[in-house]
Amino acid sequence: MTVPVEHLFILSAILFAIGTAGFFLRRNVIIVLMSIELMLNAANLAFLAASRMHTLEAGATEASLQGPLFAIFVIVVAAVEAAVGLALVIALYRNQQTVDLEQVTALKN
Amino acid sequence: MNVEMMKQVLTAEALSAAAPFLALTVGILLLLVVEILPGTATLRPLVFLGTLAAAFGYAWQQANGPELRVFAETYVANSTTGWWAILFVIATLVAWLFARKFYREEARFEGEHDVLLLSAAAGMVLMAGSRDLLVFFVGLELLSVPLYTLSGFQRAKRTSIEAGLKYFVLGAFAAAMFLFGAALVYAGTGTLTLSSMDAADLSKSITIAGGALIAASLFFKISVFPFHLWVPDVYQGAPAPVTTFMATGTKAAAFAFLLPMAVLLPSDAAVLLAAIAVATMALGNLGALVQTDLKRLLAYSGISHAGTMLLAVAAQVSGGASAASVSNAILYYMAAYVFTAGGAFGLVTAMESRTGAPVTIESLKGLAQRQPLWAATFALFALSLGGIPATGGFLGKYLVFSTAVQADMIGWAIAGVLMSVVALGYYLRLIVAMYMQEPAKDATHGEGSRPWANAMAVVCAVGVLVLGVLPGWFMEHMK
Amino acid sequence: MLTGYAPILVLLALAIGFALVNLFVSELMGRRRINVGKADPYECGMEAQGSARIRLSIHFYLIAVLFILFDVESVFLILWAVSAGDLKAAGLAPLVLAEIVAFVAVLGLALAYVWRKGGLEWDR
Numbered sequence A: 001m002t003v004p005v006e007h008l009f010i011l012s013a014i015l016f017a018i019g020t021a022g023f024f025l026r027r028n029v030i031i032v033l034m035s036i037e038l039m040l041n042a043a044n045l046a047f048l049a050a051s052r053m054h055t056l057e058a059g060a061t062e063a064s065l066q067g068p069l070f071a072i073f074v075i076v077v078a079a080v081e082a083a084v085g086l087a088l089v090i091a092l093y094r095n096q097q098t099v100d101l102e103q104v105t106a107l108k109n
Numbered sequence B: 001m002n003v004e005m006m007k008q009v010l011t012a013e014a015l016s017a018a019a020p021f022l023a024l025t026v027g028i029l030l031l032l033v034v035e036i037l038p039g040t041a042t043l044r045p046l047v048f049l050g051t052l053a054a055a056f057g058y059a060w061q062q063a064n065g066p067e068l069r070v071f072a073e074t075y076v077a078n079s080t081t082g083w084w085a086i087l088f089v090i091a092t093l094v095a096w097l098f099a100r101k102f103y104r105e106e107a108r109f110e111g112e113h114d115v116l117l118l119s120a121a122a123g124m125v126l127m128a129g130s131r132d133l134l135v136f137f138v139g140l141e142l143l144s145v146p147l148y149t150l151s152g153f154q155r156a157k158r159t160s161i162e163a164g165l166k167y168f169v170l171g172a173f174a175a176a177m178f179l180f181g182a183a184l185v186y187a188g189t190g191t192l193t194l195s196s197m198d199a200a201d202l203s204k205s206i207t208i209a210g211g212a213l214i215a216a217s218l219f220f221k222i223s224v225f226p227f228h229l230w231v232p233d234v235y236q237g238a239p240a241p242v243t244t245f246m247a248t249g250t251k252a253a254a255f256a257f258l259l260p261m262a263v264l265l266p267s268d269a270a271v272l273l274a275a276i277a278v279a280t281m282a283l284g285n286l287g288a289l290v291q292t293d294l295k296r297l298l299a300y301s302g303i304s305h306a307g308t309m310l311l312a313v314a315a316q317v318s319g320g321a322s323a324a325s326v327s328n329a330i331l332y333y334m335a336a337y338v339f340t341a342g343g344a345f346g347l348v349t350a351m352e353s354r355t356g357a358p359v360t361i362e363s364l365k366g367l368a369q370r371q372p373l374w375a376a377t378f379a380l381f382a383l384s385l386g387g388i389p390a391t392g393g394f395l396g397k398y399l400v401f402s403t404a405v406q407a408d409m410i411g412w413a414i415a416g417v418l419m420s421v422v423a424l425g426y427y428l429r430l431i432v433a434m435y436m437q438e439p440a441k442d443a444t445h446g447e448g449s450r451p452w453a454n455a456m457a458v459v460c461a462v463g464v465l466v467l468g469v470l471p472g473w474f475m476e477h478m479k
Numbered sequence C: 001m002l003t004g005y006a007p008i009l010v011l012l013a014l015a016i017g018f019a020l021v022n023l024f025v026s027e028l029m030g031r032r033r034i035n036v037g038k039a040d041p042y043e044c045g046m047e048a049q050g051s052a053r054i055r056l057s058i059h060f061y062l063i064a065v066l067f068i069l070f071d072v073e074s075v076f077l078i079l080w081a082v083s084a085g086d087l088k089a090a091g092l093a094p095l096v097l098a099e100i101v102a103f104v105a106v107l108g109l110a111l112a113y114v115w116r117k118g119g120l121e122w123d124r
Helices: A005-025 A029-057 A066-096 B003-009 B012-017 B019-036 B041-063 B079-099 B105-129 B133-151 B158-189 B205-222 B230-237 B240-264 B269-289 B294-317 B323-355 B372-386 B392-406 B410-436 B451-469 B471-478 C002-029 C058-073 C075-089 C093-116
Strands: B068-070 B075-077
Touching: A005 A029, A005 B158, A029 A066, A029 B158, A066 B133, A066 B158, A066 C058, A066 C075, B012 B019, B012 B041, B012 B068, B012 B075, B019 B041, B019 B079, B019 B105, B019 C093, B041 B079, B041 B105, B075 B079, B075 B105, B079 B105, B079 B240, B079 B323, B079 B451, B105 B133, B105 B240, B133 B158, B133 B240, B158 B205, B158 B230, B205 B240, B205 B294, B230 B240, B230 B294, B240 B294, B240 B323, B269 B294, B269 B410, B294 B323, B294 B392, B294 B410, B323 B372, B323 B392, B323 B451, B323 B471, B372 B392, B372 B410, B372 B451, B392 B410, B392 B451, B451 B471, C058 C075, C058 C093, C075 C093
Parallel strands: none
Antiparallel strands: B068 B075
């Protein structure tokens, strides 16, 4: 049994929505970072699904490789962003002893 | 894997098209070598300036050279991208020069500061030349990640860390939106390269949804409504030289890609874009009217400027204005803005660097007596931001509004002009404070001499005036 | 369309049902004996000492992040390796070699930088 491509798109859209919801609803920076990672991975899944769809449409003679290629770049960039983001979180914790975004309020009108 | 294609990829033509980017990359690596080898620290400024000079030279060649489409049409080099690269180099130079002697506790990380600055500049060049979503994404991250770090560079300062973190969280969110949008566009069209997307695929609803997500993430980078809320906080909290760089460079790079990307947007979107543009101008100006912190005020002013330029993009999307005239208008506007905002933020840097305390309108009072040169140039920058004739800002506004008129968007253009008049209110308030009000007793901002800041202020002022008085030469070259 | 997923649904129902039945049966037939050993996280082996929520040295973070970055960069080697054979056959061998040498050299430079800045020193 094969999984239809539409289901992959639906799954990735659901993951992206969960990530977006987490981004807006949670106030812990670490959880917000995890939500962003989830969104990135949802995009990765969508890339792979699209690649599969185009490969199937072309009669599987020539694979559409741009999608998987993009996904690899996304993985690398996600690692880079996580490194920088966690470094900023550590700097914040050293400075203010909190990782709660509600309490990050030195910059306000 | 298409081997034949690969054979055509790495040609001499391709190398010359990528030369400004490659020059910056080599410069970054050389700066790292300088950091590694002991006893070479004195070479750092030399390497930095040499890199910028090389990038400038190659960009100049491109600006006056033929159009090259290389790397399987994913990257272009033409006079427009050449001029963009020149602007990025200038913006980097201005930020770097104003950053001299700015950092104290962080002074031992100046090598890292320079590497990050050059990386961001390389990212901008890549963004402006890319005609492919993957190449653009790499450029975007090469620009963004160094800027997150630079915003939080003063890690002993609470405001700097906060600025870095806010910028990072929202920037990463925008990147995720871009990626999902790119995935949808790829699903709809089967390609990531703009030139191979055909009209039938572009009208699919999945492609349009992806295009909208990509546009939203670009709106975040150019800071227009409703994605502008981060700008005042980040500009205020980031170290002043970094703010100078962000205000001028990031916006320019995102616009440089937004223009070719606009083919993804259906012409029906023009009205929506124009409405967003005018809303952005209104919010930026109203926000600026009530600010007292100078960096926040300039941040809001930057938001309204982004709105003005978006009006030209709307004119292009509607199909009424030619892509060339819109691209020239935005390029000219941005060139004027780099000198104007670069000079204005740079002077704020100079005033801040002595005490480290935030610069407010209060601390501008009586600046004309303490630092006549700074007051005079700052007044010029304020007038240019307000769009007074004989400054670069005026011509930029004129060109942008005339593209809107070409596209029969006269109502929107009139709304934009009215907004510029509102903006004059707060720009004039700055001039009044500097020239007509007595300083507070304990005023300390702007004391002491800073030869670098003086020189840069004059250079930026000359740039603003030349762009305002002698536009013909640039117009000739930009064709 | 969704009938293809029926086996998964059946498996899910079986798994949940098995767990529920076991819980229910032991609740019904088992005897309750409460002692210290039962409260341990694992009811065997060593006695647990201290809290699990200790603070680790920040140095672990630095090492971990450096590892992740270099680890993930190496994924590009796969892309290169997949296409290297075809390109070599097409007579592009010098290009293929130059590409990977440049890539590894940049990574090596980054590693040298980390080393020089003391990022790899464990006991600091």
